[in-house]
Amino acid sequence: MHPSRRNVESWTKTLEKLLKGDLKMVQCRICHEEDLDSNMESPCSCSGSLKYAHRKCVQRWCNEKGDTTCEICHQVLFSRSSS
Numbered sequence: 272m273h274p275s276r277r278n279v280e281s282w283t284k285t286l287e288k289l290l291k292g293d294l295k296m297v298q299c300r301i302c303h304e305e306d307l308d309s310n311m312e313s314p315c316s317c318s319g320s321l322k323y324a325h326r327k328c329v330q331r332w333c334n335e336k337g338d339t340t341c342e343i344c345h346q347v348l349f350s351r352s353s354s
């Protein structure tokens with residue numbers, strides 16, 4: 272995915288942070304794409320490689336399943352944080 276032109280400047284700053292180790296890339300457990308951990312949510316109590324998912328992926332997953340509970344830890348997704 273290419274960043275749009277107006278996002279190039281902020282993307283460059285993001286890359287600098289990434290190279291310095293301030294940010295890290297993590298994998299979405301739903302779509303399996305890598306993204307910055309700052310762009311990801313940890314919607315439940317799962318940890319490790321299952322910890323992170325995009326908010327939009329979780330929402331899509333919940334819509335498809337008709338369920339808002341994590342299959343693995345059985346916690347209601349996003350129940351901990353409302354921000």
Ligand SMILES: [Zn+2]
Pocket residue numbers: 299300301302303304324325328
């Ligand atoms: Zn995703």
Ligand SMILES: [Zn+2]
Pocket residue numbers: 315316317341342343344345346
């Ligand atoms: Zn879970």
